Amino acid sequence: MSYILNRVFSMMLTLFLISAITFAVTNILPGDVAMMIMGTQSNPEALAGLRETLGLNDPLLVQYGRWVGGMLTGDWGSSLVFKEPIAPLLLQKMTASGLLVLFSMAIALTCAIPLGVWAAVHANRWQDTAASSTAMLGVSLPDFFWGIMLILLFARGLGWLPSSGFVDPGDDLGAAVRHALLPSLALGLGLMAHLTRMTRATMTGILKQEFIRVARAKGLNESTVVWRYGLANAVGPVMTVAGLQVGYLFGSIIVIESLFNYTGMGWLTYQALLNRDIPLIQASVFVIAAVVMLANLIVDLLYAVVDPRIRLS
Amino acid sequence: MPIDQEPLVSVDKLRVEFRGEDGPIVGVENISFSIAPGETVCVVGESGSGKSVTSLSLMRLVEFGGGRITSGRLGFSLNGEQIDLAQTDSETMQAIRGDEIGMIFQEPMTSLNPVFTIERQMTDGLRVHRGLSRTKARARALELLQQVRIPEPERRLTQYPHELSGGMRQRVMIAMAMACEPRLLIADEPTTALDVTIQAEILALIDRLKRETGMAVLFITHDMAVVAQMADRVVVMYRGKLVEEGPVERIFAAPQEEYTRKLLAAVPRLGEMRGKPAPEPMRLVGEETAQASPTPIDAAPEPLLKVSNLTTRYPVKGGLFRRTIANVHAVEDVSFDIGRGQTLALVGESGCGKSSCGRSILRLSEPTSGQVLLDRTDILALNNRDLRRRAWRDMQMVFQDPFASLNPYMRLRDQVAEPIRNFAIKTAGTVEDRVAELFDRVDLPRSFMSRFPHELSGGQRQRVAIARALAVNPKLIIADEAVSALDVSVQAQVLNLMMELQAELGVSYLFISHDMAVVERVAHRVGVMYLGRLVEIGSRQQVFENPQHSYTKSLLSAVPVADPTQRNIRDDLNFRPIPSPVFPLGHIPAPSIYDEVAPGHQVLRAQMGLGLD
Known part of the structure; x- marks a missing residue:
């Protein structure tokens, strides 16, 4: 039991790191969400206004905190390409x-x-x-x-x-x-x-x-x-x-x-990347990572079923 | 003794071949012997003699290892009829295996399936051969475990192999082989991997089961002492051929063949050094015995190595953050001296801390506390650089497994030269000359210098390991089970070499071994270890001729004597598991207090929490 807790804990830690890395990388890429929404030919003032409403001028850490908060509360935002809620x-x-x-x-x-x-x-x-x-x-x-x-x-x-x-x-x-x-x-x-x-x-x-x-x-x-x-x-x-x-x-x-x-x-991921759909990229990378880790956790737990030597009390 | 009736097994001119790269390789040829019901026949020989091939042929298991019985007869009396096992179809063989013939193997640690319970492994043979229901098979398994005297048999059935100790696993193996009451039990080196006290129990167990059930036993071993204890008749094998066969008393008293005489001469016998103050080399038939000049009995009053209150503990990690949750008390408050040109032997069973002790002196394992003085240098106070430059120049180590301790990708010349270069040892001529000289010294031809380790035999490799240790002119060599992996005749040669080198160079040895008979040959002083403590230390004569501690006594009495007229295998009743050396974090063990029973002969007082009697 403590083994499972241990594994779940380390999985949380890894997911946290992954979320930070994906968030950072997608923000380093040229172009931001406002530009994606309004297009490259848009009016600079309207763009600045949109940036302000989307909170893109806030410090990165604040944006990251808002994003993680949204992910945790089930508000994953909307896809820019598909115009649908992401979750x-x-x-x-x-x-x-x-x-x-x-x-x-x-x-x-x-x-x-x-x-x-x-x-x-x-x-x-x-x-x-x-x-x-x-x-x-x-x-x-x-x-x-x-x-x-x-x-x-x-x-x-x-x-x-x-x-x-x-x-x-x-x-x-x-x-x-x-x-x-x-x-x-x-x-x-x-x-x-x-x-x-x-x-x-x-x-x-x-x-x-x-x-x-x-x-x-x-x-x-x-x-x-x-x-x-x-x-x-x-x-x-x-x-x-x-x-x-x-x-x-x-x-x-x-x-x-x-x-x-x-x-x-x-x-979906391919489409998101192609169209710089940043919220979708972030969410799908995160979900794929979580699913892969979950699969490996299940395998490790099954291992204990098939091999008594690693069955831990 | 031979019983006057039709033999159960009669092997006639057996020949087994193996597939080789360039055509077939003969495993054994022209092997003939018989086993009568109720008789124990020991097949003895060194590695490569074909003794296991012979036993596997009887089970027709040799085919699974790429072997083929090409000629000969394997007569076996089945239901009053003589059949030839060599010609039997595989279905009949399956019916015979495990039912008519049971088999035990060498490695109790690997011969049980790690992912099945003991119950499943004990009952599947019964269900196949006897068609028993699950509950009936379980009842029989329980009965068998009681017969081999395993404590708490009900619980064992639900356990997995890794939860059992080596001795207990071998008991399970024996119980498994006995399940269908076979008329022949083949035991292939069943005690080789076990400690001497457990060996004594297992030998007694096999002997008792044989007497109770009247089955015949084919006992394969390399150990002449075990032969002397177990055999009615002996078959001596060498390089795939049968050398000699006869009743055990005759083989020991009047061996007919040169090879048998050599083999017997190379066996160290406990007690044969009685009354002799200094170590003596083995007598080897066919070689003039290099009489090592008697080693000076430590003229200098100051010892070379002085170990005081050495303690080494290994942490046991666990929990969420891999914190230390307990300690293995591997070496606990151990003190001893080694004189110049002398050998101190540390003896004890596996897990007693003797190897940890050797490693701690070199700081290959970092000791927890204590003091190690080599020529007045405080080894534990040295920084890493001085440890490498000074301590490891003066102290070298020879390990048990010469296959693993030499680098397979380096020529032997370079491996022996490596320490000379690393320590920038000044040599009279070139480094190459020095290496050649070292090869001469360990009696290896100079042509071996350009060879690779795989081109050498085990004994030759161990000589290279010794040459490498000698390369830096060390004052002390720590030999950790250095001859344990070698065949007995090779072992004798390597031991003699070590004693010669000591006489010539005045090097001291810390000789770590589990083999009491070997220790009696080579040691000036002997320390007996148990559960991390030194329970008794004294001169060789003091410890062997007047043992004081109860553990020393039980260890000595468990050693089989290589003499069929002195059978000392006792009843296997006193099954006593060794207590665990793992203690909780705050545990402060009592200090070791010794009583000096004679000058230089010290015995650990009371039981100091050792869990003895």
């Missing part, structure tokens, strides 16, 4: 992207674990070489390449799945899944390759351990030895790497969502 906008886009991240993680894990274990069991034989080189291929190619390939194959070629667009799961669940499938696959392939290599490396080490030999000496059959005794020990490390990859996925969705015209967080 519900982010919630909707985060749901869309969360779907992608979950799908791609599920695809990656369900393929990577069996493949990695299989490669480890046949370590240094053709099966291993095959699995490892396939994984290497996946790791070395960027995911937009897989995106283009998938569009060509499944959308253009076979016509099984839509090549772009987003459907809200609340409106039509089936269509939502169909639209999410290709971008998830594009994200998941690289991830899968990475996790396969990780699973293989972890399992190769575990299968050399004495307790595996002991399990065999007890007369357990080989599948119990590998899939229960072995894999139970690999779950923790693989899960940790998967958790760290959530951060990488949120980086990748900026490209993939734009490629598939999938209007989630990545697409």
Whole structure:
């Protein structure tokens, strides 16, 4: 329990730092919110007036304090581009992207674990070489390449799945899944390759351990030895790497969502950056950071479930 | 003793090959021996002798390590029928493993699955082989834990391996191997990783279970003393071949083969130094014994090293801000002297603080308090620069694992030359000449100078480590378990080398070891440590021939004697876990008060909170 508190506390601290950094960076960039609202050709007096009303002439620290206060009380401001309140906008886009991240993680894990274990069991034989080189291929190619390939194959070629667009799961669940499938696959392939290599490396080490030999000496059959005794020990490390990859996925969705015209967080952030929508940039960076950290916290807590050695009283 | 009935196991001309880079490598060949029901056969040999390969072949586990049984028969009597395990299909083997043949391995710390409870690991074999229900399997597991005399067996079932001590884990392993009442128990170095008192308990336990159940035991070991205590018959192996086989009394009394004689000669036997005042080198068959000239019995009245009230504590961190919440009292109020050209041995079991003590003298671990005087220099008062320049020039260390203490990317020449350069030691000729001279001194060919560590054997590497320590002409060498990782014949050579160097150069040793028989050979004085305290210190004769402290006595009586006519394995009843050296922050331990029972022989008074009897 004190471990969880400890983690939550350090997470708060990190979030605070992130908020300060994003706020500072967006303020250093040329152009401010007033200019964005009124355009570059606007009347200097009106601009100054707007700056005054928006409080842009206050010291940075005061502005930062106002922003943090707003974030904490649920008043996240409005997007300049979308002319909408930011909080519900982010919630909707985060749901869309969360779907992608979950799908791609599920695809990656369900393929990577069996493949990695299989490669480890046949370590240094053709099966291993095959699995490892396939994984290497996946790791070395960027995911937009897989995106283009998938569009060509499944959308253009076979016509099984839509090549772009987003459907809200609340409106039509089936269509939502169909639209999410290709971008998830594009994200998941690289991830899968990475996790396969990780699973293989972890399992190769575990299968050399004495307790595996002991399990065999007890007369357990080989599948119990590998899939229960072995894999139970690999779950923790693989899960940790998967958790760290959530951060990488949120980086990748900026490209993939734009490629598939999938209007989630990545697409939103990209639009915000393109249009210098400063309040939206600040809020979305903050939300992405919070989600990534939350994912890692969950992984760490799950670790304690799968490995009794780190179960803390 | 051989029992007159059909053998349970008959190995005939076994040959095992391993895949190598350039074709197959022979693991063992032409191995033949048999085991009768109720008999203990010890297979003994040094590393690389193929003793483990032989036992793994019987279980057909050798295949999982890349080995292949290429010829020979592994006869096993199953339900009154003789079958050949070498030809048995994998399903039948699975049915035999854990049911007919149980196996215990060397490392109790790694042989249990860290993420499963003891109950799950103890019951899955029972459920597979006996088809027991969960509750019935649990009841049987409980019964087994009681049989191996684990305290609080119910609680152990729900625990995970990391919550148990090494000795307890090995008991769990034995209980697990015994689960289906196997007719053959294979024990592969089951006590090698354990402390001597726990070893005595485990050996007694295996012996008792064997007598109670009538199973046969195949006992793999490198330790001749354990062989003498356990075996009915002995199989001696060397480099994958069987050297000699026979009843244990005959092997010890009248070994037929040269190798067996060499092996036995290299074994230090506790008690054989009785009545001798000075250390003596080992007799090595086939080599003329370099008679070390008797070391001067410290003519100078002033000792080289004077350690007073040395205390080292390690903080235990915890809580939200990683504050110190307790202290490990690793070394607690320890005082001793080491004379010039003399060896003080610190003995004790793992965790007793002997290594911490050595490290504290060098300030590799910073002591909490106390005084260390080397030639009247106050080591603890030196600043970092002087510590490096002066103290570490006069004191060098040789570590246990020569594989880890040499840099794998550096040529040996450079590794030995490094301290000469670092300390800017003046040499008569070039640095290269000095290195060559050091290689001569530790009996390594000069051609080794341009080699890398992986090209050397363990004993040769340890010689390099000694040469490196000698490079700065130190006054004191701290040897922390320096020969523990070596095979017994190599160990004897390295020990003799160390004693020769002492006679020639007058260097002093702080010899840290858990091996009482080795210590009896090499030490002038002996200190026994327990829970961070020095419980007894005196001359070698005083400590070994007239031990006073109860811990020294129990330690000495637990050492197996390499003589089959003196079996001293006792009953395994006195299971006594060592108390924890972790104390809360404010804890002020009582000072160590010693009684001088004879000149130079001091014994810790009372129990000083040691948790003994």
